[in-house]
Amino acid sequence: MSKYLLKVGQQAAKRLDVMNQAFGAHSQHFLLNLGLSRGMSVIEVGCGTGNMTTWIAQQVGRKGKVVAIDASAEQIAVAEEKLAQAKIKNVEFICSPIEELVFPKHQFDIAHCRFLLMHLPHPEYALFTLERLVKIGGIISCDETTSDVPYSYPHNPIFDEINELHLQFGKRRALDFQVGYRLLSIMQTLNVDILNPRFVQPIVDLALAKQYYYLGINESKDTLVEEGIFSAAELDDMLARIQAIPESAGGYFAFPRQAQIACVTRKRETQ
Numbered sequence: 553m554s555k556y557l558l559k560v561g562q563q564a565a566k567r568l569d570v571m572n573q574a575f576g577a578h579s580q581h582f583l584l585n586l587g588l589s590r591g592m593s594v595i596e597v598g599c600g601t602g603n604m605t606t607w608i609a610q611q612v613g614r615k616g617k618v619v620a621i622d623a624s625a626e627q628i629a630v631a632e633e634k635l636a637q638a639k640i641k642n643v644e645f646i647c648s649p650i651e652e653l654v655f656p657k658h659q660f661d662i663a664h665c666r667f668l669l670m671h672l673p674h675p676e677y678a679l680f681t682l683e684r685l686v687k688i689g690g691i692i693s694c695d696e697t698t699s700d701v702p703y704s705y706p707h708n709p710i711f712d713e714i715n716e717l718h719l720q721f722g723k724r725r726a727l728d729f730q731v732g733y734r735l736l737s738i739m740q741t742l743n744v745d746i747l748n749p750r751f752v753q754p755i756v757d758l759a760l761a762k763q764y765y766y767l768g769i770n771e772s773k774d775t776l777v778e779e780g781i782f783s784a785a786e787l788d789d790m791l792a793r794i795q796a797i798p799e800s801a802g803g804y805f806a807f808p809r810q811a812q813i814a815c816v817t818r819k820r821e822t823q
């Protein structure tokens with residue numbers, strides 16, 4: 553497992569909440585269209601601070617169950633707190649990188665991940681693991697970024713600059729921040745039938761976009777400086793420019809295009 557780029561636990565919680573404000577409704581629509589419903593068993597990998605976990609657990613209800621996996625104990629601690637506050641009891645957390653996960657085969661109706669594969673050096677291997685975890689005829693659903701075509705209206709070059717920085721950072725770590733584009737072809741290597749693949753691109757107001765990027769740059773500041781990618785002064789300047797983005801009436805931001813690709817697993821001759 554490679555070193556995770558962002559902060560975890562309480563230091564990441566606000567950014568992930570803001571991200572969920574932008575993507576949550578689209579992610580929920582994706583899973584409901586795939587048939588997520590009461591009584592199902594779902595495994596969510598890279599659950600983070602539990603925003604989707606909470607919602608999935610509510611959808612499957614008391615007769616259903618959710619297993620939520622994350623490599624970070626700090627993320628899981630925040631997620632557990634969120635679930636306790638919502639009095640949700642049908643979730644089991646496992647702290648493990650997906651690469652080291654030991655779990656019996658074919659247990660789940662749905663195996664899901666969102667914004668996980670971009671952080672993995674071998675996303676293909678994770679997909680292979682998800683295939684093993686779901687029942688025959690179960691669903692694998694991935695909601696993953698392409699880090700492409702962010703758009704601001706009126707156009708503001710700072711968003712393009714930040715996106716370019718983000719892509720460069722991924723390349724330095726040999727991570728594919730555009731994994732959303734490869735997702736369909738990776739899934740096609742599994743023994744599955746693909747279900748209604750699509751891209752979505754949430755539109756939010758400029759205030760939410762500013763908040764998201766401010767939190768993200770601030771969180772990655774130490775790593776960016778440590779790795780000599782930017783000086784602290786350059787990053788402070790970037791943060792000041794984010795804060796200065798005018799929030800004109802009618803202005804909006806479209807987050808990078810997100811791939812929502814799912815498939816249903818087929819029976820293997822040898823199973």
Ligand SMILES: C[S@@+](CC[C@H](N)C(=O)[O-])C[C@H]1O[C@@H](n2cnc3c(N)ncnc32)[C@H](O)[C@@H]1O
Nearest residue numbers: 553598599600622623624627649650666667671
């Ligand atoms: C960008 S966050 C997304 C969190 C959540 N899926 C969401 O959409 O709010 C990525 C999460 O993946 C977790 N992660 C990174 N590498 C992982 C790995 N190898 N195995 C499991 N989880 C991992 C991180 O700890 C982090 O919580």
